[in-house]
Amino acid sequence: xxxxxxxxxxxxxxxxxxxxxxxxxxxxxxxxxxxxxxxxxxxxxxxxxxxxxxxxxxxxxxxxxxxxxxxxxxxxxxxxxxxxxxxxxxxxxxxxxxxxxxxxxxxxxxxxxxxxxxxxxxxxxxxxxxxxxxxxxxxxxxxxxxxxxxxxxxxxxxxxxxxxxxxxxxxxxxxxxxxxxxxxxxxxxxxxxxxxxxxxxxxxxxxxxxxxxxxxxxxxxxxxxxxxxxxxxxxxxxxxxxxxxxxxxxxxxxxxxxxxxxxxxxxxxxxxxxxxxxxxxxxxxxxxxxxxxxxxxxxxxxxxxxxxxxxxxxxxxxxxxxxxxxxxxxxxxxxxxxxxxxxxxxxxxxxxxxxxxxxxxxxxxxxxxxxxxxxxxxxxxxxxxxxxxxxxxxxx
Numbered sequence: 001x002x003x004x005x006x007x008x009x010x011x012x013x014x015x016x017x018x019x020x021x022x023x024x025x026x027x028x029x030x031x032x033x034x035x036x037x038x039x040x041x042x043x044x045x046x047x048x049x050x051x052x053x054x055x056x057x058x059x060x061x062x063x064x065x066x067x068x069x070x071x072x073x074x075x076x077x078x079x080x081x082x083x084x085x086x087x088x089x090x091x092x093x094x095x096x097x098x099x100x101x102x103x104x105x106x107x108x109x110x111x112x113x114x115x116x117x118x119x120x121x122x123x124x125x126x127x128x129x130x131x132x133x134x135x136x137x138x139x140x141x142x143x144x145x146x147x148x149x150x151x152x153x154x155x156x157x158x159x160x161x162x163x164x165x166x167x168x169x170x171x172x173x174x175x176x177x178x179x180x181x182x183x184x185x186x187x188x189x190x191x192x193x194x195x196x197x198x199x200x201x202x203x204x205x206x207x208x209x210x211x212x213x214x215x216x217x218x219x220x221x222x223x224x225x226x227x228x229x230x231x232x233x234x235x236x237x238x239x240x241x242x243x244x245x246x247x248x249x250x251x252x253x254x255x256x257x258x259x260x261x262x263x264x265x266x267x268x269x270x271x272x273x274x275x276x277x278x279x280x281x282x283x284x285x286x287x288x289x290x291x292x293x294x295x296x297x298x299x300x301x302x303x304x305x306x307x308x309x310x311x312x313x314x315x316x317x318x319x320x321x322x323x324x325x326x327x328x329x330x331x332x333x334x335x336x337x338x339x340x341x342x343x344x345x346x347x348x349x350x351x352x353x354x355x356x357x358x359x360x361x362x363x364x365x366x367x368x369x370x371x372x373x374x375x376x377x378x379x380x381x382x383x384x385x386x387x388x389x390x391x392x393x394x395x396x
Contacts, residue, residue: 017066017067017068017069017070018067020066020069020102021063021064021066021067022063024059024062024063024066024095024098024099025059025060025063025064027059027063027094027095027098028055028056028059028060028062028063028093028095029056031052031055031059031093031094031095032052032053032055032056032059032093033052034052035052036052036055036093036094037052037055037091037092037093046090046091050090050091052091054090054091055087055091055092055093055095057091058083058084058086058087058090058091058093058095058096059087059093059094059095059096061083062080062083062084062087062095062096062099062100063095063099065079065080065083065099065103066099066102066103068103069102069103069106070106073103073106073107073109073110074107074110074111074115076103076106076107077100077103077104077106077107077119080096080099080100080103081100081122081126083096083099083100084096084097084100088130097154100155101154101155101158102158104119104123104155104158104159104162105158105159105161105162105165106162107119107162108158108159108162108163108165108166109162109165109166109169110166111166116162116163116166119159120159123152123155123156123159124152126151126155127148127151127152127155127156128148130147130148130151131144131145131147131148131151132144133147134146134147135147198258198259199258199259201258202255202258202259205251205254205255205258206255209251213244213247213248213251214244214248216240216244217240217241217244217245217248220237220238220240220241220244221241223237224237224238224241232285235283236283236284236285238283239279239280239283239284242280243280270298270300270303270304270306270307271292271294271298271303271306271307271310271330273307274290274292274306274307274310274328274330275290277307277310277311277314278290278314278328280314281314281317281318281326284318284322285318285322285323286314286317286318286321286322286323286324286325286326286346287324287325287326288314288325288326288327288328289325289326289327289328290327290328290330291327291328291329291330292328292330293330293331293332294330294331294332294337296332298332298337298392299392299393299394301371301394302337302371302390302391302392302394305367305368305371305373305388305390306330306337306339306388306390308364308367309339309341309364309368309375309386309388310328310330310339310341312360312361312364312386313326313328313341313386314326314328314341315360316360316384316386317341317343317346317384319348320343320346320347320348320384321343321344321345321346321347321348321383321384322346322347322348323345323346323347324343324344324345324346324347324383325343325344325345325346326341326342326343326344327341327342328340328341329341329342332392333392334392335391335392336373336389336390336391336392337389337390337391337392338387338388338389339387339388339389339390340385340386340387340388341385341386341387342380342383342384342385342386343383343384343385344382344383345382345383346383361375361377361386364388368388368390371390371391371394372391373388373389373390373391374388374389375387375388376388
């Protein structure tokens with residue numbers, strides 16, 4: 001639906017009471033012009049006919065009361081009822097009746113159940129009074145019954161319609177509340193399930209992974225205490241010990257986050273840790289050359305991604321190109337950051353057996369895609385190459 005049509009309908013809806021008031025006023029004028037009076041002549045207290053224009057004394061004020069339909073429908077109903085009684089006992093026009101029915105519906109829709117019961121009592125009293133008045137003025141029981149049926153029918157239909165609308169709105173509100181409660185319960189259940197899973201993961205990390213990592217660090221430290229170790233073996237053991245200690249600190253941080261949800265997560269410092277990664281790789285038997293030409297600070301997400309790419313690439317070089325050479329290139333311009341690790345020579349380590357899961361490069365690709373970058377990894381003529389192009393500015 002066009003926006004202009006929606007806007008036009010909103011303006012009409014906001015001015016609806018005023019439009020209806022004008023319509024009722026014109027109806028009162030038209031009724032007076034054609035002499036449409038005497039609807040309740042059996043209840044009139046006037047002995048002689050009067051001019052139809054006298055109906056405007058009640059018709060025009062009744063039309064103005066429609067302006068209260070949205071703001072104060074109950075007050076408008078009371079005032080319209082007073083005008084209706086006065087009109088019925090005198091000239092008996094049609095507009096006060098229609099306005100009263102309109103305000104009766106509006107008041108019932110917006111009223112509470114207690115107020116609706118009181119309105120129903122007033123409607124029944126008014127119907128009974130009109131029937132009694134018609135019976136006493138005419139002396140005909142049939143006229144009294146007909147008046148009762150007519151009054152109760154008109155007011156009863158408006159009351160019933162308003163009650164049905166109010167109950168429908170209450171049912172809608174009730175169903176909406178139940179849906180919101182069900183959604184809150186589902187969210188709470190999901191939250192509790194996640195908490196249980198986090199607790200289970202924290203226990204497994206603490207009882208199994210962290211224990212094994214700490215055992216590696218302890219055994220490496222114990223092996224370093226042997227004076228018979230060669231310089232190469234001692235360097236490799238120190239690399240094992242330092243890496244185990246860093247991994248153990250990271251695991252403790254992850255366990256704290258999983259258990260409490262608000263503990264600070266220890267995150268590596270990004271590209272500033274690459275020289276330490278190079279030293280660890282060299283102590284593991286790899287000859288590494290670092291060529292870092294980045295002089296300006298990078299966004300945190302890009303900085304972290306670059307460090308993770310170098311870390312994973314060097315770890316693969318240690319495993320699959322042990323004894324070989326590797327070169328780490330870090331360059332950047334105004335648009336992107338180029339991270340490249342190229343290995344040459346070497347061969348896979350034979351012991352211990354460390355089967356790969358194949359997730360390392362895939363996780364790196366996901367990290368790079370999240371930054372709207374690209375990652376290429378594959379064999380070269382003399383070894384293996386990993387290259388990532390990361391945007392200089394982090395996408396929002």
